[in-house]
Amino acid sequence: MKISATNESAASVQADAVVVGCYADGELQPAATTIDQAAAGAITGLIEAKEIVGKAGELTRILAPSGIAATQVILVGLGARDELDRRGAFRAAAAPAKLLASKQRAHVAFYLNDNWDADLVEAAICGSMTGSQGQDLYRAEKKLLPFEKISWAAAGEPVLSSGQTLGHAVALTRRLVNEPANKIYPESFADVAVDVAAKCGLEVEVWDEDKLKAERCGSLLGVSQGSTRPPRLVILRHNGGQRGDAPLALVGKGVTFDSGGLSIKPSDGMKAMKCDMAGAATVVGAMQAIAELQLPVNVIGLVGLTENMINGDAVKLGDVLTARSGKTIEVLNTDAEGRLVLADVLDVAVEQGAAKIVDLATLTGACLVALGMDTAGLMTNDQAWCDELSDAAQLCGEAAWQLPMYPEFSEQIASKVADIKNIGEGRWGGSITAAKFLEEFVQDKPWVHIDIAGPAFLDSPKPWLDAGGSGAFVRTLVELARGWRS
Ligand code: BES
Ligand code: MN
Ligand code: ZN
Numbered sequence: 001m002k003i004s005a006t007n008e009s010a011a012s013v014q015a016d017a018v019v020v021g022c023y024a025d026g027e028l029q030p031a032a033t034t035i036d037q038a039a040a041g042a043i044t045g046l047i048e049a050k051e052i053v054g055k056a057g058e059l060t061r062i063l064a065p066s067g068i069a070a071t072q073v074i075l076v077g078l079g080a081r082d083e084l085d086r087r088g089a090f091r092a093a094a095a096p097a098k099l100l101a102s103k104q105r106a107h108v109a110f111y112l113n114d115n116w117d118a119d120l121v122e123a124a125i126c127g128s129m130t131g132s133q134g135q136d137l138y139r140a141e142k143k144l145l146p147f148e149k150i151s152w153a154a155a156g157e158p159v160l161s162s163g164q165t166l167g168h169a170v171a172l173t174r175r176l177v178n179e180p181a182n183k184i185y186p187e188s189f190a191d192v193a194v195d196v197a198a199k200c201g202l203e204v205e206v207w208d209e210d211k212l213k214a215e216r217c218g219s220l221l222g223v224s225q226g227s228t229r230p231p232r233l234v235i236l237r238h239n240g241g242q243r244g245d246a247p248l249a250l251v252g253k254g255v256t257f258d259s260g261g262l263s264i265k266p267s268d269g270m271k272a273m274k275c276d277m278a279g280a281a282t283v284v285g286a287m288q289a290i291a292e293l294q295l296p297v298n299v300i301g302l303v304g305l306t307e308n309m310i311n312g313d314a315v316k317l318g319d320v321l322t323a324r325s326g327k328t329i330e331v332l333n334t335d336a337e338g339r340l341v342l343a344d345v346l347d348v349a350v351e352q353g354a355a356k357i358v359d360l361a362t363l364t365g366a367c368l369v370a371l372g373m374d375t376a377g378l379m380t381n382d383q384a385w386c387d388e389l390s391d392a393a394q395l396c397g398e399a400a401w402q403l404p405m406y407p408e409f410s411e412q413i414a415s416k417v418a419d420i421k422n423i424g425e426g427r428w429g430g431s432i433t434a435a436k437f438l439e440e441f442v443q444d445k446p447w448v449h450i451d452i453a454g455p456a457f458l459d460s461p462k463p464w465l466d467a468g469g470s471g472a473f474v475r476t477l478v479e480l481a482r483g484w485r486s
Contacts, residue, residue, distance in 0.1 A: 001129060003164045006109055006151035011038035011068050015151070016105040018070040019096045021112045022047075022054040023081040031111030031153065032075060038067040043075060055079060056088055057463060059095060074099065076112065086123035087397020089116065093124040094131030094464035101132035101144040108147045113154045121155050123397070125163025126475065127464065128152070130170050135178045135468030144466060165292045166478065170471035172196070173278075173285030177457060177469025181257035181274040186224075186305035189256060189277065190232040193284050193303070200291040203237035217344040219323035223337045224306035226261055226314025231306040233345060235352070236287045238299045241486070247298035248484050249354035250287065250477055251345050253338045253361035254280030254305040261308050261334030262316060269365075275469065276338070278456035279360035280305060286477035297484045300352055304345035308337040320418045323347065325441055328418035336422045338363045339437045346441040355486045356385055356446040359438065360473060366430030367451040375399040376455050376473065379435035382446035389448045392479040398472055400450065409436045 010018050010031040020032040026047035028036060036043040042065055046052045052060050058077030065073055074096040078084055084092075092112055100108055110128055113121050134144030152160060176184060176192065184192075190206050197204035209230040212221055217233070224231035237247075255276035259265060265273070280303035287301040314334070315321070321329045321340065324347040329340065338361050349357055367377045376393075378400050380386035386402060393400040409432045412424035420440060424433030435449045455472040458465065 001146050001150060002148065003125065003129070003150045003152065003160060005155055005160055006153050010034045010111045010153065013070060013109045013151070015070045015107045015109040017072045017074055017100050017108045018068070019074045019076060019093070019108065019110045019112060021076045021078045021092060021114065022052060023078050024054045026052060026054050027081065029112070029114040035065070035068060035073055039065045040067060053077065057091070057095065059099060070109065084120065085397060086119060086395060089120040089124040090127035090397060091464040092127070094127035097128050097131030098144065098464060098466070101146060104145045105147055107149045107151070109151045109153065111153045113152065118159045121159045122163040122166065125152060125155065125160065126166040126170060129164070129167030130471065131464050133171055133174065134466040137175070137178055162293060165289050166475055169285040169289035169478070170474050172288060173281045173471040173474050174469040176281035176284065177275050177278045179274070181307070184277065185229045185256045185307060186232040186254070187230065189254060189280065189305050190234050193234045193236060196284060196288050197236055200288050202287060202291045203239065205235040207233040215324060217324045218321050219329060219340045220304050220306060220344040222315045222319070222321040222331065223308055223340050226311050227307040227309035228311065229307050233348065234303050234305065236284070236301040238287060238291050238295070240294060240296050241298040245298050245486050246353050246355035247300045248481060248486070249349040249352065249357045250283045250299065250301045251342065251349050251357060251359035252280035252283035252301070252303040253277070253342055253363065254303045255308050255338060255341060256305060258308045258337065259310060261310055261314055261337060263333045263335040264310065265335060272457055272459070275457035276362050277305070278362050278452060278469065281469070282360050282452070282473050282477065285471065285474040289474065289478045290481050293478070295481050297481055298486070299481055300349070300354065302345050302349050304341040306341060308334070323441065327420065327440060330415040330418040330421040332421050333423045336434070339422060339434050342438055343441045346438060350443050350445055354445060357442055358389060358448050358450065358477070358480065360450045360452055362453045362456050363451045364431045364434050364453055366427065367453045370403065370431055371401055371454060373454045373459070375401050377431050377451035378402040379405055379432065379449045379451070380447060381405065381439055381442065381444065385446040386448050388483070389476070389480055392483065393473070393476045396475040396479050398476045399455065403432055405432065405435060405439070409433050413437050
């Protein structure tokens with residue numbers, strides 16, 4: 001998908017569609033006024049008739065308007081002008097993009113930028129790319145057909161480029177999540193990461209099964225031993241900062257399919273479990289953007305890749321694994337595998353000299369119970385670091401809510417035979433007991449855990465986003481790296 005700037009007027013641009021905006025109470029953006037004047041007051045007529053009110057999310061199509069070069073105009077409601085934020089800007093561009101992608105359209109021109117701050121324009125450009133891409137990778141007849149060309153009016157080169165970088169990063173993450181588990185498994189995921197690294201200039205290191213054994217990653221290996229596909233651990237490095245400055249570490253859960261293992265999931269709970277590598281996909285997408293934006297910081301991305309399957313070698317209930325850190329873990333539920341994977345990857349992150357850590361994981365169904373489908377759970381051992389992450393998410397319009405890490409929750413993961421066990425007592429507070437388990441492996445480094453079990457994968461579509469992989473938190477991670485001071 002090609003994005004370019006246009007200097008044409010909204011009325012005369014040759015395009016299949018022009019997208020213009022209207023604030024609350026029918027206040028037209030300048031480009032919408034241009035269209036209205038060329039089309040003999042067509043839009044103001046609709047406002048007077050209360051067909052258009054400018055509410056956020058409102059979409060009005062005007063087909064074959066007279067006096068306009070484009071085939072159709074879409075008028076997007078933007079809500080109150082002074083309340084418009086990045087979430088609103090992203091959706092204002094993504095919703096018309098999704099609507100227009102229902103048919104093959106070569107060129108869509110966006111005229112939403114009304115002297116907006118660069119961060120709003122960047123979010124909107126990212127939205128214009130994201131809305132038109134769907135999850136139907138393997139359908140002959142696609143429901144959503146990306147445009148050949150997108151143009152943006154009044155957008156300078158820097159923001160055109162950074163918006164596009166974010167759009168590509170979100171698309172990469174979504175595609176990785178949407179690919180089924182017979183296409184994306186640990187080796188093929190690692191291959192993608194190597195390709196991405198080569199294209200955008202990241203350093204990359206891939207640990208295969210022998211290396212993982214040599215590195216004593218017994219917890220990750222315990223999960224993978226029931227699968228015929230071998231595990232991988234990938235380390236990506238962006239060295240944009242001072243040599244020797246301790247890096248920010250982004251860690252991702254990459255379970256390419258979660259059957260539950262011997263604690264097997266029912267079919268309904270297993271159907272979408274190709275998405276269990278979304279944390280890893282988010283890290284790879286964000287690393288790509290961080291490299292392309294050439295951010296002046298050191299960042300490492302680490303992803304632990306394995307399937308959670310069942311064969312005769314599969315880990316059994318009651319088995320004790322020795323994690324890379326030396327801690328012993330009693331496995332009492334093989335479906336609590338994400339924390340076993342992350343235990344070793346977090347240990348590697350600490351050893352790699354991380355100053356601070358963020359991990360992302362589709363870790364617990366309990367997080368969906370607690371916060372619903374659209375909100376990520378934040379858990380931390382360092383409030384200031386969590387506030388930084390939370391501020392970045394808020395700026396980007398990505399919903400996240402903190403859950404408490406009271407010490408009482410740790411008692412639940414005490415084991416009678418090993419140092420810890422991999423589940424709590426019963427289901428209550430399951431997201432927090434999982435986070436307490438992870439905390440055991442970060443050696444007091446400032447750390448935030450983001451449970452993205454809800455927002456990473458949508459069961460049903462939104463007006464601005466197809467169902468399936470969402471790319472949630474790619475933009476938040478990039479924002480965090482932009483503000484990073486080690
Ligand atoms: N990958 C799942 C969590 C999940 C559930 C992600 C729904 C996305 C949507 C995870 O590995 C898991 O199975 N967790 C268990 C933990 C339990 C056994 C303590 C769960 O949530 O049921
Ligand atoms: Mn599981
Ligand atoms: Zn899982």
